[in-house]
Amino acid sequence: MQGSDYTAVREFELNIEAGEFFCLLGTSGCGKTTVLNMIAGFEPPTSGRIEIAGRVIEGPGADRGVVFQGDDSLYPWLTALGNVEFGLRMRGLPRSERLERAHRYLELVGLQGQGHKHPPELSGGMKQRIQIARVLANEPQMLLMDEPFAALDAHTRAAMQRELIKIWRATGKTVLFITHDIDEAIILATRIGVMHAGPASKLKGIIDVELSDAERDRTDDRFVAVYRQVHAMIRDEVAIAMRRSQ
Amino acid sequence: MPGSLARLIGYVIGFGSLFALWHLASVYLLNSVLFPAPGLVVAKAIELAREGTLWDNASVSLQRIGLGFCFGSLIGIPLGLAIGSFGIVRRILEPYTEFLRFIPATALITVAVIWFGIGEGSKVFLIIYTTVFIVIINTAAGVSAVAPNKIRAARSLGASRLQVFWYVAFPATVPYILTGMRLAMGNSFVTIIAAELVAANAGLGKMIWDARLYMLVDQIFVALLVLGLLGFTADRLFRWGIYAFAGRFSPVT
Numbered sequence: 001m002q003g004s005d006y007t008a009v010r011e012f013e014l015n016i017e018a019g020e021f022f023c024l025l026g027t028s029g030c031g032k033t034t035v036l037n038m039i040a041g042f043e044p045p046t047s048g049r050i051e052i053a054g055r056v057i058e059g060p061g062a063d064r065g066v067v068f069q070g071d072d073s074l075y076p077w078l079t080a081l082g083n084v085e086f087g088l089r090m091r092g093l094p095r096s097e098r099l100e101r102a103h104r105y106l107e108l109v110g111l112q113g114q115g116h117k118h119p120p121e122l123s124g125g126m127k128q129r130i131q132i133a134r135v136l137a138n139e140p141q142m143l144l145m146d147e148p149f150a151a152l153d154a155h156t157r158a159a160m161q162r163e164l165i166k167i168w169r170a171t172g173k174t175v176l177f178i179t180h181d182i183d184e185a186i187i188l189a190t191r192i193g194v195m196h197a198g199p200a201s202k203l204k205g206i207i208d209v210e211l212s213d214a215e216r217d218r219t220d221d222r223f224v225a226v227y228r229q230v231h232a233m234i235r236d237e238v239a240i241a242m243r244r245s246q
Numbered sequence: 247m248p249g250s251l252a253r254l255i256g257y258v259i260g261f262g263s264l265f266a267l268w269h270l271a272s273v274y275l276l277n278s279v280l281f282p283a284p285g286l287v288v289a290k291a292i293e294l295a296r297e298g299t300l301w302d303n304a305s306v307s308l309q310r311i312g313l314g315f316c317f318g319s320l321i322g323i324p325l326g327l328a329i330g331s332f333g334i335v336r337r338i339l340e341p342y343t344e345f346l347r348f349i350p351a352t353a354l355i356t357v358a359v360i361w362f363g364i365g366e367g368s369k370v371f372l373i374i375y376t377t378v379f380i381v382i383i384n385t386a387a388g389v390s391a392v393a394p395n396k397i398r399a400a401r402s403l404g405a406s407r408l409q410v411f412w413y414v415a416f417p418a419t420v421p422y423i424l425t426g427m428r429l430a431m432g433n434s435f436v437t438i439i440a441a442e443l444v445a446a447n448a449g450l451g452k453m454i455w456d457a458r459l460y461m462l463v464d465q466i467f468v469a470l471l472v473l474g475l476l477g478f479t480a481d482r483l484f485r486w487g488i489y490a491f492a493g494r495f496s497p498v499t
Contacts, residue, residue, distance in 0.1 A: 008250035042398050073395035077417045087403030089415070138403055 008034035010200040012048075014193060018141075021168055021175045021183035025234065026195030027241035032178045036146050039176065052142065062087060065135030067145040071127040072111050074119040080130050081106065081115035087138035107135040108167060125156040132167065142174045149184070161187050165213075182230050184208075186223060187216050194233045195241040205233055281452065282464045287471055290464040299453070304472055305450040307442065310366065313432045314373020319427055322378040326385025326426075327419065336386070343382055351376035351437040359445045369441050369449075376437040377430040381423065388422025389415055421488060428484040435477045 008031035016022045026032040039042045039050055041060040048055045051169055052064065057186075066073075075083055084121045085102040106115050109129040119127055128148055135143060146231050149157040161184060168175055185192045192207045265284045282290075294300035328335045329343070337493040351372045358368040358375075392415050400414045442451020450469045457465035 040398070040402055042401075060398065060401035062402065064402060066399065066402045068395045068399065070395070072393035073399035075414065075417070076397065077420070086400070086413075087405070089399070090403060090409050091407040134399075190422070 009038075009202065011202045012202060015140075016174060016176060018053075018174050019172055021165075021177065021188055021190045023177045023179055023189035023192045025182065025185045025230065026161055026201070027197050027234070027238050028180060029199075029241060029245070030195045030197050030237070031199070031201040032138060032180075032195055033146055036066075036144050036176065036178050040144050041155065045134050062138050063139035063141045064092065065143050067131045067135055067143065067148045069147045071119060071124065071131075074127060074130060074134075076119050078118070079115060080111060080117050080119065080122065080126075083119065083130050084115070084133045084137050086134060090092055091138075100138065101134075101137050101139075105137040108136065110131040110163065120175055123156075125154050125160060128152065128160060129163075132164070136167070136171060136173075140173070142176065145175065145177045147180070149179050150179070150181075157184075159165045164188065174225070182227060182234065183218060185213070186226050186230065192230060194230065195237070197237040197244070204237065207233070272427070280463050282467055285465055286446050287467040291468045291471065294465065294468055300468065300472065303448055303450050303453045303469070304476065307438050307451070308476065310369040310449065311373055311431075311438050313366075314370045314438075315377050315431060315434050317370070318374040318377025318430065319381050321374065322381030322426070322430075323385055323423055325378075326382040326423070327389060327411075328415065329382065330386035330389025330419070331415065343379055347379040351433070352440045355441050355444050358441070364445050364447060369446070372437050372441050376433045377427075377450060380428040380430040380433065384426025384429070385419060385423050388419035388426075390419040391422065399488075424484065424488040428481065428488065431480050431484060432477070435473065435480075439473065 012031075012035060014035075017165075024032050031142060034043065038045050039052075039057065039162050041057050041064070044058075075086065078086065081102050084106055085098040088098040088101060103112075103115065106112060109132050111126060111133065114122070114126065117131065122130070131148065132218075149160050152160060165188060177185075177188055186209055189209050192209060194204045194207070195201050196204050207226070209226055211220075211222055211226065214220070217223055255449065268284050272278075272281045291300060293466055325339065329339050330336070354372060354375060355368075358371050362368040362371050396414050396418060397410055399408045438449065439451040439454070442449035443455050446452040454466050454469045457463070457469070
């Protein structure tokens with residue numbers, strides 16, 4: 001698994017169960033986005049293979065919806081509604097069904113009544129909600145989220161994390177969520193995969209997060225216990241990444 | 247509304263001072279028939295407009311610009327889209343655009359007249375020539391400036407490559423296309439006057455050239471004034487278009 005001559009990820013093996021919320025946690029430059037891009041079908045692996053429900057992935061497809069970090073994937077010439085129904089329009093669904101679904105998912109992400117606005121008129125948090133609604137409206141098997149809340153302020157991020165858990169529960173989708181934020185991973189995930197520092201990175205270990213909703217709080221003792229466990233695993237990798245970036 | 251009111255006041259002050267300075271310079275500084283005051287020029291403009299010569303010449307020039315500009319854009323936009331989208335097309339066409347864009351249309355006036363005659367053909371050819379390269383370069387730059395995530399998002403939402411081109415790359419490029427056309431419009435005004443000065447039967451450039459023969463400086467100034475006004479109006483229309491469509495352009499439904 002390598003790019004032109006830079007090997008981002010090597011000997012990477014991971015099984016994600018249907019319906020689980022998997023967080024891939026790693027330092028910057030560890031190749032976590034490369035993993036997501038390969039699953040999304042944007043970059044082919046140079047060796048090895050990726051399967052979803054038994055089928056080998058050969059390119060991008062509507063079965064895997066991608067939520068990007070920034071807002072540059074939205075279409076500013078379309079309204080929020082136009083963005084959300086974009087995939088359905090490309091796939092030739094009739095207009096009435098498109099609108100019905102788009103409105104339903106706009107409501108699910110808390111954007112009812114905002115459908116007529118254009119992305120530049122909306123806040124960062126609302127734009128990420130459009131991205132999520134756009135992906136959900138397409139009803140993919142799997143959601144691939146590449147640090148979708150990294151650019152948001154702390155309060156909006158916390159609100160979005162709560163919303164995302166609700167949406168995940170309501171839809172039962174499989175989620176692969178990329179982040180470098182240990183707190184975020186523990187708040188969201190059912191399992192956390194920690195990556196080695198790059199290059200030629202692979203998975204260092206997987207931690208099960210068995211916390212109730214009430215325990216997914218930074219001040220809770222059991223949360224802190226999981227934090228220690230994750231931190232112990234990623235600490236050395238952070239040190240390596242810091243040394244390399246100097 | 248205070249924003250647009252401030253803008254209006256700004257315009258009034260700007261244009262007012264321009265004409266006041268012109269008046270002062272002409273009446274008090276130079277006081278020469280070779281530099282007529284704005285009042286005289288406007289009076290002459292009204293006279294020429296009544297005769298019909300002003301409108302005849304202006305409409306001839308505008309028609310040439312309009313025709314050449316439309317054809318130039320119609321040729322330039324698809325070529326720019328193709329150059330921006332496909333590496334092979336870019337490599338084939340880049341020698342043409344990179345070589346020819348440095349030969350100004352004004353340098354081709356004599357050749358154009360020899361090839362297409364003194365009438366409309368040579369003028370429209372020159373306007374097309376001056377338009378097409380700017381539109382191509384801006385359009386191609388616009389295509390390559392489309393955020394890769396816009397295209398990736400569309401692909402994972404189920405869009406085919408053709409749909410990505412038509413529903414994503416093209417609308418995302420529209421603001422760049424309009425910018426290219428706006429620049430080309432400015433160049434068209436330069437080119438048409440130069441072409442009409444050298445060889446033409448009618449037009450604002452021809453009007454300037456004829457006036458020179460009889461030392462009708464006020465008539466020259468009328469042509470200059472009209473040129474300024476027409477150019478300003480055309481540019482405003484374009485800026486408005488860019489403003490209105492940049493964030494809002496939707497090609498379908």
